Amino acid sequence: MVLFWALDRFSREGVTETLNHLQRLTAAGVQFKSFTEQYLDSTGLIRDAIIGFLAAIAKQERVRFSERIKTGQARSSKKPGRPALAPEVIAELRQLRSTGLSLKKIQLATGIPVATMHKYLA
Known part of the structure; x- marks a missing residue:
């Protein structure tokens, strides 16, 4: 079992990468548990629900990231890429x-x- 204080102490790579780490642990038969976040516990009956919940959060984070990029590009007066030669x-x-x-x-x-x-x- 991997016991961590909080999920943000387990990995600071973002939700998607953290989920990938937790899924690799699960696939290897290693359980995980957060000391301060009682809902992050793969030893209980809702293990699959936790992975599904984290996957949904990761998907939403990817969508929001994409939306922020598009919004920033729309606000920018610059055209992406190198300027054309005269x-x-x-x-x-x-x-x-x-x-x-x-x-x-x-x-x-x-x-x-x-x-x-x-x-x-x-």
Whole structure:
């Protein structure tokens, strides 16, 4: 049996990871019990209900996390990802490439990463 003071002392990785740890213990035949939270006790008759309850909390936490991310993105005035290169910069890249310079030499001259140049010169 694993005895812990409180669930937040057992694991601070969040509800989902904590549930995964408890499910691994259960699968290995190890019981668990919280000293201060009497409802967290896998030795009693409601063991399966506790796992189900924690699974529901973990699912709800994932939903709320997703909602917070989407809300934050909606509030942000920034568009996700790197900003696009200006048309005159793209024209300069094409002109340098047409002279036969390698992408690495163009990178050294302009400071624009090779991966970005692939996006615009492909």
